[in-house]
Amino acid sequence: MKIFNKQRYEFMNLKQFRKYMLYATGEIILVIIGILIALAINNWNQQKQLKNANQELQKKVIVQLDKDIGFLKDFQEDIVGLNQTYLKVLGRDYDKDKLNEGSMISTVLFSVNTLSLDKHLNNLIDNAKLDNSKASQKMIDINSMYKIYLKDIDDIEAIIYEKMTNNLAVIEATQSWYAELITDFKCRNDCITYLLTDEGHKSRIATLRFLYVSGYGSIIDGFINDLISAKAELESLIE
Known part of the structure; x- marks a missing residue:
């Protein structure tokens, strides 16, 4: 009788243990499911926030593209005017209505026309966290395009500056009126005749005209066309 009671007690304990383990396992599974659901919700919220941030970034990039296209077109007009000044100095036909304002001598000898385009768009994209959308990939492409064009612009400006400096060095070494020109900004008859x-x-x-018009001008023309195309493509990708 005692043996039977002992076996019955052990059986009941085993049965309770199994129930406990089943209950504990269920609790663990529920906790895991809860954690997974919480992670999924958190991930969904993060993805939604990232998507919203990227959409706002896309709008800012388009606004900046508009500004930069306008700025480039203004500079394009400056090069057209500068070209007329060079044509006048070279004794070629020119359009006086398109001449840049200011002294012809100062423009030709001392002024280096530069674009001075800021890097606001680069900073916007470089400092942003982008998603895997096609629009984000397009912004990455636009960012790279800007950097390539800005590098080309820096290079052509350096060449133009060097050529202008060399031109002044030749005048300095050969012309007696150079000191008066560089000191008092006076260009008398002998100065004008030489120039x-x-x-x-x-x-x-x-x-210098070739570098500005064919070199610098071509870069600006290509930059404008590429920005206009990139803006249209980005606008088509916005949801």
């Missing part, structure tokens, strides 16, 4: 008729000087001016 308009000396073949060596005209050759150097022709090179």
